[in-house]
Amino acid sequence: MKKYKWVIILANLIILLVYFNYSVSKKEEILQDGxxxxxxxxxxxxxxxxxxxxxxxxxxxxxxxxxxxxxxxxxxxxxxxxxxxxxxxxxxxxxxxxxxxxxxxxxxxxxxxxxxxxxxxxxxxxxxxxxxxxxxxxxxxxxxxxxxxxxxxxxxxxxxxx
Known part of the structure; x- marks a missing residue:
């Protein structure tokens, strides 16, 4: 179970970072082209x-x-x-x-x-x-x-x- 705990934490962190970067890029796109x-x-x-x-x-x-x-x-x-x-x-x-x-x-x-x-x-x-x-x-x-x-x-x- 300990092994999977770190995998789940790492997967959640990666998902969070991907979502955050996507959100920032969408706002940058609005600033650029809006x-x-x-x-x-x-x-x-x-x-x-x-x-x-x-x-x-x-x-x-x-x-x-x-x-x-x-x-x-x-x-x-x-x-x-x-x-x-x-x-x-x-x-x-x-x-x-x-x-x-x-x-x-x-x-x-x-x-x-x-x-x-x-x-x-x-x-x-x-x-x-x-x-x-x-x-x-x-x-x-x-x-x-x-x-x-x-x-x-x-x-x-x-x-x-x-």
Missing amino acids: KLVLLQLAPVDPRSLMQGDYMTLRYSISQNISSNHLPKRGYCVVRLDSRGVAEKVRFQQEAAPLNKDEYLIKYTSPNEWNINIGAESFFFQEGQAEKYSRAKYGGVKIDKNGNSLLTGLYDERLKNIK
Whole structure:
């Protein structure tokens, strides 16, 4: 039995490392080839806006919805305006149908009041809160399957805040 214990531990470690590397490579692929979409930030209670070294984000596309009528998981279909800012078109459970010039962003609905697109926090270096407090847009790279990755925050002139 001792001999098999180490084999099982080693096999689990290899599976974990393969999965981790696969996950990282998929995120790198989104960063490299994904479409940049700017999501307008919605107001957040100022008392919880800055907590240590991260900012809680909420997006205007997830406001004024009744998520109790939405499936727990699905897609937010958006259309981009001429500046690259996303405008919500509809929510749907499946990836299809998708019209011309529409893009998918996967969402989850943890409760009946919110939907999450997977980028609800932005982490930054301590002492940089003032710089990021003027953010108006979240820059998200999306792939054709609706996977998203937050790449940065943008000001009202659509400039990346660095």
